[in-house]
Amino acid sequence: MRKEAIAEGTAIQADAVLDAQGLYYRDLNERLYHLVEQGARSIVLKHIAGQRYIGTNLQAPVRLTIEGVPGNDLGAFMDGPEIYVMNDAQDGCGNTMNSGTIVIYGSAGDILGHSMRGGSIFVRGNVGYRVGIHMKEYGEMRPVIVIGGTAQHFLGEYMAGGVLIVLGSHLGPNQMHPSRYIGTGMHGGIIYIRGPFDERFLGKEVGLAPVQGEDLLLLERYVAQFAGYFGLDAASLLQGPFTKLYPRTKRPYGRLYAY
Amino acid sequence: MALSLATSQFIIERDETRCIACQVCVRQCANDVHYYDEENDRVLSNDASCVGCHRCVTLCPTRALTVRRNPLEFRPNANWAAETLRNIYKQAETGGMLLTGMGCDQPYRIYWDHIVLNASQVTNPSIDPLREPMELRTYLGAKPERLALCGGAQRNPVLETVLAPQLQLEVPVMFSAMSYGSISFNACASLARAAQAAGTYYNTGEGGLHPALYEYGANTIAQVASGRFGVHLGYLNTAAALEIKIGQGAKPGIGGHLPGEKVSLDISRTRMIPEGADAISPAPHHDIYSIEDLRQLIYALKEATHYTKPVSVKVAAVHNIAPIVSGIVRAGADIVAIDGLRGGTGAAPTVVRNNVGIPIELALAAVDQRLREEGIRHRASIVVAGSIRSSADVVKAIALGADAVYIATAALVAMGCHLCQNCYTGKCNWGIATQDPYLTKRLNPEIGSRRLVNLLRAWSLEIKEMMGGMGVNAIESLRGNRDHLRGVGLNQVELDTLGIRAAGQ
Known part of the structure; x- marks a missing residue:
């Protein structure tokens, strides 16, 4: 199934193929940098096995297709590239990312999109703890994370901006999203969750609302993009029920001090 | 508003023989301590808002201002210092954490002041930095x-x-x-x-x-x-x-x-x-x-x-x-x-x-x-x-x-x-x-x-x-x-x- 998706979604003409077998991350990233400097705009990375910081130092509209499992901090500080991971990704994916796109065909680890300010991340499977923590937005920059499966605890903690969508498509009937303390410290941005979750364990700064009007337009737009990457049916993913989670206040810590 | 039990920390003394009511102090103070009384053509001060930053004192063209610590003394108590009492009053009024700026002002030992440096005497020569190169790079x-x-x-x-x-x-x-x-x-x-x-x-x-x-x-x-x-x-x-x-x-x-x-x-x-x-x-x-x-x-x-x-x-x-x-x-x-x-x-x-x-x-x-x-x-x-x-x-x-x-x-x-x-x-x-x-x-x-x-x-x-x-x-x-x-x-x-x-x- 995964292979079909690759064939549909990412059949591309590669400018270069880089075999990362046994290559230390520093050497790998340096070679990548030089390939991009020489004008490569579509690169396939083969046999990736845990190399860190892929895409970090590439400030160009380059498309990377990763075969294997990339290491931590994939696309940290990333500004521009498009990365397709044909497998799972590890922790810290899109850390402090500024712009670009990361598409993960498998699942991803903890703190995906930590302090992300722009760009988008699509994960077909599940994600770990503290995903979207301290996401921000600024002017035209509005980061987006769409997760096909579910997320672990502290989803959207300290969230200050951007959009987090959790589709719960791998949840069984009568199964709830496992995440507790969603949106703890949230003071900006929006989270949309499809399917049930335990409302007793929400962050106390979070308000709940049904989706309507603009929410639906926004969901349609990003879910269509998500479905497009993975060859899925957008219409069935858009069938609710969706819940909108929003920050009750933009100043959760306004009354802490004696002044 | 309820009466505040916190008393002013500073007293502002204005020498009326020097003050020319130019209102420099009024304009310089963002804490609104000084104000102009038009009726009597006098500048007055509200001590309670003074933070002791000395901006007014420094800029007063006639040196008419003095800011002193408020000598208001609580009954002597080695355990309950005046600042501790003021802090409790403030917290009882607001229910919030006390904030501050700059570094710790408490009397912990400052070790720099208990360390002294050496100098050369007889047994080895000192160097005159005015004439000889000294490397700080x-x-x-x-x-x-x-x-x-x-x-x-x-x-x-x-x-x-x-x-x-x-x-x-x-x-x-x-x-x-x-x-x-x-x-x-x-x-x-x-x-x-x-x-x-x-x-x-x-x-x-x-x-x-x-x-x-x-x-x-x-x-x-x-x-x-x-x-x-x-x-x-x-x-x-x-x-x-x-x-x-x-x-x-x-x-x-x-x-x-x-x-x-x-x-x-x-x-x-x-x-x-x-x-x-x-x-x-x-x-x-x-x-x-x-x-x-x-x-x-x-x-x-x-x-x-x-x-x-x-x-x-x-x-x-x-x-x-x-x-x-x-x-x-x-x-x-x-x-x-x-x-x-x-x-x-x-x-x-x-x-x-x-x-x-x-x-x-x-x-x-x-x-x-x-x-x-x-x-x-x-x-x-x-x-x-x-x-x-x-x-x-x-x-x-x-x-x-x-x-x-x-x-x-x-x-x-x-x-x-x-x-x-x-x-x-x-x-x-x-x-x-x-x-x-x-x-x-x-x-x-x-x-x-x-x-x-x-x-x-x-x-x-x-x-x-x-x-x-x-x-x-x-x-x-x-x-x-x-x-x-x-x-x-x-x-x-x-x-x-x-x-x-x-x-x-």
């Missing part, structure tokens, strides 16, 4: 295990060892992290210009870098803190070095937030958050829960900047600082900055500032000792902060093992700060810790930078005099040379921790 960054030269004994050996990136300082004093937001743009610009003119560095703090200050990039240390405000590839690559801020001496272990009302349009651009939004810095970096994670961020920054810049890690001095710094060095930091108990801040809960952390002198001695014992002292430079008040503190810090020092409070004082400790109110009458355009224009970056350069020049001259007296002509020879130090009035545990002998021994 300092390089910060990882040093190699050994140097390999090719060409061997020939005349022009070539260095084979690839050196790690270094910062070159003409004076071993840098300006410590203060963000745009905590201080005004003019204060940041003063620091940047002064760093460039004096051949040293200033630190952005965690507020990002204003576009107008990119031209000072070669003298800029760019901070990456838990909020990641304004951190992007352009920011990282513009700076000369990067600094991961883990902690701060004034508030170890806690996060911070710049309240939305201080996030003006200009600050929102620099921090890259919406105007008026709270800028919340979590207590930990959520991608750093261990030394291994710290290594990951250090190398993320190195990857992002192609291994061309040293990476510093700044921590607060806390109980187990020596093993913590050992871990940081092993994690790959090129510089470790340690900020002590008395380090300053723009805003911190008073209780944290006054009770958390350890004095920098003890932390520095413990760290230097530990890194030497482990044989890794060369792998990172040590920069100490909190608080360095004079050139004597600089010399003592270097002899205790520091490579360089950070100053922030001293730099602010050079720009006019009077240590009123009200930075968090945003009403700094000296135009430093404020974003109010009416106040910020009081600090001219031209004058601010000149005063800072003067301070560094004066300290350099004094450092050279002290070094010359010791018979040392390069700061390198002083570094970690504790034989030049003796303790006065310290107990044996303190002497042992500092690794120095008592005076007379």
